[in-house]
Amino acid sequence: xxxxxxxxxxxxxxxxxxxxxxxxxxxxxxxxxxxxxxxxxxxxxxxxxxxxxxxxxxxxxxxxxxxxxxxxxxxxxxxxxx
Numbered sequence: 001x002x003x004x005x006x007x008x009x010x011x012x013x014x015x016x017x018x019x020x021x022x023x024x025x026x027x028x029x030x031x032x033x034x035x036x037x038x039x040x041x042x043x044x045x046x047x048x049x050x051x052x053x054x055x056x057x058x059x060x061x062x063x064x065x066x067x068x069x070x071x072x073x074x075x076x077x078x079x080x081x082x
Contacts, residue, residue, distance in 0.1 A: 002058040004065075004079035006072040009046050022046040024054075024070050024078055031064040035081060042068075042078065054078055 009022040025043040029035050035056040042054040056062070058081045066078040 002060070002081040003077050004041065004054050004057065004081065006066070006074055006076040006078050007044060007052055007054065008074035009044065009051055021071055021073050022051070024066050024068055024072060025050055026068045027064060028053075029056075029062050031062065033062050035060065035062045056081060 006022065006024065022044050023046065025045045027042045029039065029041045035041060036059045037056055039056040040053045041056055041062060043050045044052050044054060060081040063080045063082060064078070065080060066072060066076065072078065
C-alpha cells in the first residue's frame with residue numbers, strides 16, 4: 001500500500017518562512033477509483049486559493065483518508081493506493 005501525504009505549503013515567497021497548514025480543497029479522483037502514477041488526485045490550498053496537488057505515487061485503487069475541506073499539516077496521510 002502506498003500512502004499519499006499532504007504536501008508542504010508555503011505562503012507567498014518569503015525567505016525562511018515556516019510551512020503553513022492547508023486545506024484539501026477537493027478530490028479530483030473518486031474514492032475507490034483506479035489511478036495511475038502521476039495523476040492529479042486532489043487540489044490543496046491555503047488562504048482561499050489552490051496552490052498545489054496531491055499526485056498518485058503508484059498505480060492502483062485510491063482510498064480517501066481525508067475529507068474535502070479538512071485542514072491538514074504537511075505529512076498528514078490523505079489517501080492510500082492499494
